[in-house]
Amino acid sequence: MSNALWNHTTTSDEVAEALSSHIRGKTILVTGISPDGLGLDFCRAIAPHTPALLILAARNPSKISESLSYLSNLFPSLPLKTLVIDLTSPSSVRAAAEEINTSVGKIDVLVNNAAMHAHTLTRGENGIETSFATNHLGHFLFTNLLLNKGGAMEGGGRVVNVTSNSFRKGGIIWDDPNFLKTPFGEGWGAYSQSKTANVLFTTALAEKFGSRKVYSYSLHPGLINTAMAKKMDMDDYATKFNVTLHWKSFAQGTATHVVAAFDPAIEPQNGGFLTDCQIKPITGDEAAWATGSENWERLWKLSEELVGEEFS
Numbered sequence: 001m002s003n004a005l006w007n008h009t010t011t012s013d014e015v016a017e018a019l020s021s022h023i024r025g026k027t028i029l030v031t032g033i034s035p036d037g038l039g040l041d042f043c044r045a046i047a048p049h050t051p052a053l054l055i056l057a058a059r060n061p062s063k064i065s066e067s068l069s070y071l072s073n074l075f076p077s078l079p080l081k082t083l084v085i086d087l088t089s090p091s092s093v094r095a096a097a098e099e100i101n102t103s104v105g106k107i108d109v110l111v112n113n114a115a116m117h118a119h120t121l122t123r124g125e126n127g128i129e130t131s132f133a134t135n136h137l138g139h140f141l142f143t144n145l146l147l148n149k150g151g152a153m154e155g156g157g158r159v160v161n162v163t164s165n166s167f168r169k170g171g172i173i174w175d176d177p178n179f180l181k182t183p184f185g186e187g188w189g190a191y192s193q194s195k196t197a198n199v200l201f202t203t204a205l206a207e208k209f210g211s212r213k214v215y216s217y218s219l220h221p222g223l224i225n226t227a228m229a230k231k232m233d234m235d236d237y238a239t240k241f242n243v244t245l246h247w248k249s250f251a252q253g254t255a256t257h258v259v260a261a262f263d264p265a266i267e268p269q270n271g272g273f274l275t276d277c278q279i280k281p282i283t284g285d286e287a288a289w290a291t292g293s294e295n296w297e298r299l300w301k302l303s304e305e306l307v308g309e310e311f312s
Contacts, residue, residue: 002263006277008222011251012045015258015277022262023049029100029107031085031139032114033058035066038162038221039113041250042257043067047075055104057083057096058114087114087138088124090307097145100152107152109261111160112139112198117191121184128306129178131187135194140201140303144311147209156213159205160260163198163218165275171196171289172299177306196290197299199273199282204296206271208312215267217260219274224253 006015016023023046030039033056043054054071058064064082071078081104085096100107118130128137139161146153153159170192176182179190198218205216224247259266259277266272272279282291289295304310 001269001279002259002265002277006255006259008248008276009252010255010277011249012042012254012258013251015255015263016045016049019258019262020049022264023051025050025052026108026262027051027053027055027104027106028109028111028261029055029057029083030111030113031057031087031142032162033067034060034063035070037113038224038250038254038257039111040067040070042111042113042254042261043071044074045251045254045258046262047071047078051079053079053081053104055081055083055100055107057085059084059086059092085138085142087142088128088130088133089138090126090141093138093141094145097142097151100146101150104152106155107146107157109158109160110143110146110153111162111257111261112143113160113162113257114139115162115164115194117187119187121179121187121190123178126306127178129190131190131194132177132197135191136197136201137303137306139198141307141309143201143205144309147212147214148311153214156209157215158261159202159214159216160257161198161202161216161218162257163195163202163220163273165220166192167195167199167290168192168284168286171286171295172200172302174298174302177302196286197303199290200296200299201303202273203271203291204300207293207296208300210270215270217266217270217272217274219256219260221253221256222248222276224248224250 032039086092122130124133202216202218269279
């Protein structure tokens with residue numbers, strides 16, 4: 001387990017300082033980079049600890065540029081690389097993976113941080129519902145292309161999948177993941193489905209590739225006032241699901257990112273789910289859809305069918 005004193009108040013700066021020697025010299029790729037997002041704050045927290053290279057990946061070039069300027073101004077000597085990737089587009093994902101596999105010797109840590117909540121039913125270029133495509137399927141394809149023979153993670157590394165506690169509100173709609181018949185409403189079912197997929201994908205990576213020194217973790221960062229949270233109308237979420245909102249600062253939210261990405265103490269718990277900087281077992285009703293080999297194997301097969309390629 002990680003440091004028992006770390007909890008919901010711990011900041012990413014504190015964790016990064018403690019894990020500095022494990023950050024030093026690492027090449028880290030983060031998706032979903034945005035000036036008002038958790039991915040950039042994670043990069044800010046680890047930047048002082050001399051990573052070999054930070055790769056800033058996102059769909060929007062202008063947001064990448066703003067993020068690059070922000071980090072460069074704070075840390076002028078920080079090695080940075082940018083990567084354009086549209087997770088709803090298989091062709092974009094494949095092109096991004098090819099760029100990394102041919103230009104970067106090794107990725108030590110991949111943080112699949114990009115996420116969105118589609119409030120209306122839309123689909124990407126291959127007909128996949130947008131939340132599922134962005135939050136899971138694009139990351140599934142990208143991660144596996146890096147793990148493939150000749151890929152930048154062929155020799156192992158860490159994969160961090162940023163989920164949310166919304167996975168507790170519903171599982172994958174196996175017979176209709178693209179909402180061809182299922183009412184879409186305000187997209188909460190689609191979002192919960194995609195967040196459950198993050199958890200199951202994490203377990204699958206640990207089970208399938210743990211022997212290759214691939215360590216994979218999913219995490220719930222908590223509720224942070226990012227641009228995405230503002231668009232999601234969290235007050236409506238609280239009313240709809242009868243929950244109390246507990247807000248965190250950006251640095252408190254990304255503390256769990258740093259634990260998942262670098263803490264060697266959690267390696268024996270490969271495939272685990274983290275919240276508030278600690279591995280937590282998934283129990284309750286959600287265990288029926290977010291745990292178990294039947295679920296992750298089924299998701300892996302479905303994902304392969306949707307991207308048109310098998311991975312092993």
